[in-house]
Amino acid sequence: MIVAKFGGTSVGDTAAIERTAAIVRGRLSRHPVIVVSALAGTTNALLELAAQSAQGQFIVALRGIEMLRDRHLAVVDELLGDGEAAADIAADVSVLFDELAHLGEALSVLGDLSPRSLDAVAAYGERLSAPIVTAAFLQRGIPATFVDARRVMVTDATFGKALPQVDAIADAAREQLLPLLRAGRVPVLGGYIGATAAGITTTLGRGGSDYSAALFGAALDVEAIEIWTDVDGMLTADPRVIPAARAIEHIRFDEAAELASFGAKVLHPSTIAPAVQRSIPVFIYNSHRPEGHGTRITFDAPRLPVRAIAGRANVVLVNVKSNKMLGTPGVVRGIFAIFERFSLSVDVIATSEVSVSVTVDADHHLDAVLGELRAFGDVTVERGRGIVAIVGSGLGGHTPAMARALGALGELRVHMCSLSASGINLTVIVDGDQVHEAMRRLHRAFFEDAA
Ligand code: ASP
Ligand code: MG
Numbered sequence: 001m002i003v004a005k006f007g008g009t010s011v012g013d014t015a016a017i018e019r020t021a022a023i024v025r026g027r028l029s030r031h032p033v034i035v036v037s038a039l040a041g042t043t044n045a046l047l048e049l050a051a052q053s054a055q056g057q058f059i060v061a062l063r064g065i066e067m068l069r070d071r072h073l074a075v076v077d078e079l080l081g082d083g084e085a086a087a088d089i090a091a092d093v094s095v096l097f098d099e100l101a102h103l104g105e106a107l108s109v110l111g112d113l114s115p116r117s118l119d120a121v122a123a124y125g126e127r128l129s130a131p132i133v134t135a136a137f138l139q140r141g142i143p144a145t146f147v148d149a150r151r152v153m154v155t156d157a158t159f160g161k162a163l164p165q166v167d168a169i170a171d172a173a174r175e176q177l178l179p180l181l182r183a184g185r186v187p188v189l190g191g192y193i194g195a196t197a198a199g200i201t202t203t204l205g206r207g208g209s210d211y212s213a214a215l216f217g218a219a220l221d222v223e224a225i226e227i228w229t230d231v232d233g234m235l236t237a238d239p240r241v242i243p244a245a246r247a248i249e250h251i252r253f254d255e256a257a258e259l260a261s262f263g264a265k266v267l268h269p270s271t272i273a274p275a276v277q278r279s280i281p282v283f284i285y286n287s288h289r290p291e292g293h294g295t296r297i298t299f300d301a302p303r304l305p306v307r308a309i310a311g312r313a314n315v316v317l318v319n320v321k322s323n324k325m326l327g328t329p330g331v332v333r334g335i336f337a338i339f340e341r342f343s344l345s346v347d348v349i350a351t352s353e354v355s356v357s358v359t360v361d362a363d364h365h366l367d368a369v370l371g372e373l374r375a376f377g378d379v380t381v382e383r384g385r386g387i388v389a390i391v392g393s394g395l396g397g398h399t400p401a402m403a404r405a406l407g408a409l410g411e412l413r414v415h416m417c418s419l420s421a422s423g424i425n426l427t428v429i430v431d432g433d434q435v436h437e438a439m440r441r442l443h444r445a446f447f448e449d450a451a
Contacts, residue, residue, distance in 0.1 A: 001222045005035040005213035009230040010287040011129055012040035014078040021140045023290050031181050033216060034188045036133050037209040038125025050121040053104040054113035061104045069097040072128055079136040089135040100124050115159035119203045126190025134188040145185045152176055153194030155202045162194055162202035164215050173219035210271035218274035225275055226283045233284040233295030234266050237309045241436050242443045249293050250301040258391050258425055262310035303394035305401035306446045311439045313386040313432040314362050321355040322377025332356060338372045348418045348427045357416050386435035389425045390442055396423015408445035412438055
């Protein structure tokens with residue numbers, strides 16, 4: 001058994017769905033469960049028209065709804081042609097759009113958009129895509145069965161970022177999906193959406209389809225989770241910055257999570273958690289180039305000193321310096337309690353006997369945080385910095401690689417530097433406008449010069 005998830009661009013139009021069907025057909029012997037995103041761009045459009053409705057611009061929202069309806073019906077038409085199946089699915093799609101229009105009208109009357117209503121609207125993307133893809137699969141000889149994901153993805157009521165209820169999902173998955181799989185069917189579910197135990201629609205947060213795939217995969221204890229997207233897996237660097245970046249064939253879970261936290265767009269770190277807990281390998285493939293190797297993410301890829309280079313700008317460095325810290329326990333705890341109170345997540349930390357330096361993302365709470373930090377000593381703030389991370393789980397034990405990394409930066413100014421004891425990444429803080437240059441130099445040193 002495997003779970004294969006197809007993102008928005010893998011189901012974005014007729015050609016993409018056609019490719020996706022071919023990929024699934026080639027995997028029937030592995031008993032796939034299919035998870036699909038909304039057609040590319042649909043979720044954005046839905047969120048926008050929900051906001052327009054609530055602002056009383058119902059006519060504008062309605063135009064958006066009709067555009068989405070036309071697009072979905074055009075895809076149905078292109079994929080399914082004339083027959084009875086096409087008429088059935090076109091009717092189902094139209095019913096969903098009529099409902100959506102009523103919902104938009106209700107929001108405009110209320111003039112209010114609660115997180116619960118927003119989820120109800122946002123869920124239409126996957127509520128539409130999954131039955132359309134199912135119908136297309138059926139017509140192409142794949143024994144697909146549509147399953148409403150809301151009957152399996154049980155969540156709490158934190159609308160907008162609902163918390164999956166793992167035990168309930170495992171029960172529902174076994175009850176609803178296993179009999180289908182045993183009967184040789186291919187269940188097709190929408191990602192991203194769920195429902196509370198009482199049946200109220202929720203969503204897992206933007207990009208949540210990967211998370212759905214991992215959760216369903218964990219619930220069924222599958223052999224592998226495949227994430228089909230529009231890039232060749234995880235790369236040694238962001239290809240927009242480093243054109244020479246290349247695909248990573250095998251990467252460890254902890255390294256992938258680290259890269260994702262640095263903005264590797266391919267995979268969200270929280271998607272990894274349910275799979276990691278069960279040692280299920282996650283594969284990332286490009287649905288536009290299905291013959292490629294993709295990236296395999298597992299617990300136990302061999303440790304390399306350097307697996308990839310990542311970076312991002314817009315980082316703020318905060319330094320708190322005080323002689324009072326000398327030998328005073330509890331100061332660090334006090335400092336971090338302030339960040340915690342404002343829910344400001346600290347990324348990189350370095351301390352000395354008399355100072356604590358941290359980096360955070362630029363945030364509107366920052367001024368308030370700084371005000372409170374002043375109780376602990378002199379506070380200096382450096383805005384416009386950037387983080388560059390050299391990620392590799394074997395880095396900690398490899399002094400030559402560390403020396404090479406710092407050497408490669410040459411005369412670039414390093415404002416702060418951190419290597420955790422687990423040694424999975426060496427993080428350097430540079431000027432924000434030097435992030436790309438630093439990445440280029442590091443990538444050259446580790447991936448281009450050697451090759
Ligand atoms: N359709 C949702 C989004 O755009 C979920 C996903 O694509 O993963 O955020
Ligand atoms: Mg996505």
